[in-house]
Amino acid sequence: MTARISKWPGVELSAADLYEGKVTSVRFRPDAKYAWSAGEAMTRFLEELQAGRLIARTCHKCERILFPPRMFCEECFRPNDEWTYIHDTGTIETFSVSYLDKDAKRITEPILVGVVSIDGASPKMGMMHYFGEMTKDDIHIGMRVKAVWKLPEERRGSVLDIRYFRPLREGEP
Amino acid sequence: MTKVGVVGAGMTLFRRRLQETPKELCYEAAKMALDSAGLTLADVDMVVSGSAPDAFDGVHMKGEYFLDGCGGYRKPYTRVFTGGGTGVFSTIAGWWHVASGLADVVLVVNEEKMSSCQPHPQSVFAHIWDPILDRPLKPNLIWIFAMEMNRYMTVHKVRKEDIALVAVKNKRNAVDHPCAQLADPNITVDDVLNSEVLAWPVQRLDISPPSDGAAAVVLASEDFIRKRRIRDRAWISGVGWAIDSTMWTDRDLYFPEYVARAAKMAYKMAKIDDPRRQIDFAEPYDPFDYKELHHLEGLLLAKKGEAPILTREGVTQRDGKLPVCPSGGLLGVGNPIAATLGMKIGELFWQLTGQAGGRQIPHEVRTGVSQAWGDLMQYGCVVVMKA
Numbered sequence: 001m002t003a004r005i006s007k008w009p010g011v012e013l014s015a016a017d018l019y020e021g022k023v024t025s026v027r028f029r030p031d032a033k034y035a036w037s038a039g040e041a042m043t044r045f046l047e048e049l050q051a052g053r054l055i056a057r058t059c060h061k062c063e064r065i066l067f068p069p070r071m072f073c074e075e076c077f078r079p080n081d082e083w084t085y086i087h088d089t090g091t092i093e094t095f096s097v098s099y100l101d102k103d104a105k106r107i108t109e110p111i112l113v114g115v116v117s118i119d120g121a122s123p124k125m126g127m128m129h130y131f132g133e134m135t136k137d138d139i140h141i142g143m144r145v146k147a148v149w150k151l152p153e154e155r156r157g158s159v160l161d162i163r164y165f166r167p168l169r170e171g172e173p
Numbered sequence: 174m175t176k177v178g179v180v181g182a183g184m185t186l187f188r189r190r191l192q193e194t195p196k197e198l199c200y201e202a203a204k205m206a207l208d209s210a211g212l213t214l215a216d217v218d219m220v221v222s223g224s225a226p227d228a229f230d231g232v233h234m235k236g237e238y239f240l241d242g243c244g245g246y247r248k249p250y251t252r253v254f255t256g257g258g259t260g261v262f263s264t265i266a267g268w269w270h271v272a273s274g275l276a277d278v279v280l281v282v283n284e285e286k287m288s289s290c291q292p293h294p295q296s297v298f299a300h301i302w303d304p305i306l307d308r309p310l311k312p313n314l315i316w317i318f319a320m321e322m323n324r325y326m327t328v329h330k331v332r333k334e335d336i337a338l339v340a341v342k343n344k345r346n347a348v349d350h351p352c353a354q355l356a357d358p359n360i361t362v363d364d365v366l367n368s369e370v371l372a373w374p375v376q377r378l379d380i381s382p383p384s385d386g387a388a389a390v391v392l393a394s395e396d397f398i399r400k401r402r403i404r405d406r407a408w409i410s411g412v413g414w415a416i417d418s419t420m421w422t423d424r425d426l427y428f429p430e431y432v433a434r435a436a437k438m439a440y441k442m443a444k445i446d447d448p449r450r451q452i453d454f455a456e457p458y459d460p461f462d463y464k465e466l467h468h469l470e471g472l473l474l475a476k477k478g479e480a481p482i483l484t485r486e487g488v489t490q491r492d493g494k495l496p497v498c499p500s501g502g503l504l505g506v507g508n509p510i511a512a513t514l515g516m517k518i519g520e521l522f523w524q525l526t527g528q529a530g531g532r533q534i535p536h537e538v539r540t541g542v543s544q545a546w547g548d549l550m551q552y553g554c555v556v557v558m559k560a
Contacts, residue, residue: 004209004528009201009349010186010193010386018288019358023192028231036304046305068306074418094327094426096319098372104295104313110373114323115422126421127520128307136373138250141327 015168044083052149056082056121067121071085086120088147089168092125093117097136112139131162141160143167178398178406178520179264179558181210181391184515185508190288191385196393198387199242202512206389207244210403217391218276220245220251220348223283225510225547230286242391245284255554256301257460257547259283259406260513262554265412266379267392268396277397277407281518285509294383303419303547317381317550321374321426322463326374329429329478331466333374337365338484339462340378341499342512347505348493349531352515354384354507365462373544381460386506388515390522403512405523410540411445411557412542413438419549432471432544439542439555440473444554448473452557454495456517457500458546465489468544469497471553496534500526510547517543518556525560 012150017023038046041057045068056067059080066073066080073080095114101107112134117126131139132148145165155161180362183205185191187196193201194413199222207213222243223314236252243250255262257483260283262295267281287294290498298314325331340360347356368378398406415434417424424430436448464481473497475483483489489497498518500506503513521541523529 005351007203008186009189009205009324010191010198012188013190015190017192018190030231034304038305042305043361051441066236067421069421094320094324096316096318096323096372097370097374098313098316099369100313100371101311104315113310114320115311115426124425128310128312129420130310133455138519143407158309159306166439 007142016093028045030149042073049159049161050155050157052152054086054088054118056086056134058082064122065125067118067125068127086118090116090118090126090145090165092131092139092141092143092145093124094141095131095139097105106112110136112136116145129162130164133166138167146172174272175274175407176395176397177268177392177507179390179409179518180388180393180398180403180460181206181212182515182519183209184352184388184512184519185386186352187384187386187509189282189354189382191286193284195235195284196242197288198385199239199284201326201506202387203242203244203280205403206391207280210391212278212391213555214244215394217244217248217278219249219270220249220280220516221263221267221270222525223259223511223514224252224254225256225259225285226297226300227291228300229294239284244280250491253350255460255547255552257510258545258552258554259511260458260549261517261543261545262391262414263514264392264518264552264556265389265414265509268412271392273392277394279392280422281392281514282387282389282414283511285512286385286487287506287509288385290409293380300531304503309450313372313373315372315375317421318461319375321550322374324426325463325467329481331478334362335485336379336463336466337362339459340365340481342423342484342505343504346532347501348501350501352386352507353505355382356501356505375461379462380550381503381508384509385489386507386510386512386515388519390514395489403543405526405528407522407558407560409556410559411441411443412555413442414546417551419551421550425515426550428477429467429546429553431472431551432468432555433473433474434547435555436472436544437499443557445557448485452540454499454534454541455497456500456520456541456543457518458495458504458513459504459543460508461499462504464546465502468546471545472555491532492535499529499532499534513545517545517557521558525558
């Protein structure tokens, strides 16, 4: 049938057709605002971030230390058991060197971003964050890193209370 | 369970911007699919539509908005959504309508219009991230692909040159696709490797484009196909789907376990125990070039880390032993998210019924698999079809 169709439907437009009013169009700009209550697990997680600590939840049944913390174990499907402080050090599991901002606009100074598995949580459990005090040529998977925290008075109870993760220095635990 | 066949398919051009509204695009694809099956809307018992986030079109209840273009007017009608997986999942939903005996004929219509979102649909993708854990970091959607690609490359020591071969293959395959947005007969590996670095290791030519478009397929029961003496049909022999958590920072991204689970479910139904031997060609989801490799491994058509080697050896070329994305895929034809139905299920139908024209695989193919992927790197769905 693809071989039999001679004209395929669809009229292509250029950006100019749309932006310069060459085709009839209508416009709308949504004004949507949200406030999310953080819930049980994330409220404690954010409070601990403000105090400069990372916290997880332990499930006694599967013996996993769950990070980011949640109040139930998705594997055992039961309430998990206790709050457990974990470290602010970890390992880079993966990363990107981004020349794009959130709207896909180009930036010249790249953002180093990736996933850090956190020491003290179960293997491969971690969070996304920025990396700093390293270049795009230094950064590598398996690199050991440590959180750089904002000053206590600057913390707001957000993942941004950690500024970024920097390379773990020799001799640091 | 009633045996279900695909009996028709249709699609619009895929372009960065199309003038038609979502409704008009749906109508064009749906009408073409019905015409190709020799059926009319009166033959259709139920309608399933698929579309990705409403925010692209800017119309909530988008499924309801374009339903009359889908032929859903005054019929049992459902819109399904599984992120990027919708491109294959809507067919699975259509399949269960027929397999259960509820319907004899189901029309499946998928649409996406990403150009309405200004200035770029990227800003809407920001809404898929966790509001507490991820969003304060102002993530760009390409980051997750970059992170997954880097993990895959590093674990298996894959060279970027071998990944770029996928983009070259698919954009060249798309030259024979009449709807293609980014076909390029002359593209080389160097073009990909020298293209703009967006979020390393992702470069511009590693990525499929945002697109507008619609696609449709018609599904029918074995009884109906026999009674109406429909000759061009391909049977759906297995379906599977699986999803992992949105807590994507808790899993190793090098292997899509959820795709493997979906594949095993579909293969079991299709009585496939050796996919590499029993499957003749594949249409895995390829929004990025490395994703084709990642998904070939998830589909168990290659061992972990083997997909780049198969690609380098030419196995996945249209005339290779295991043609992969003979349609040109998302990389070549375009990526109007849910409407990729046209290259996934549509292409399987056209290949298995010998109607793929210039894209026809030169040797006989009797079993094909298509797969889509979506949500926050967590969802896979698989359909196996037989001639």
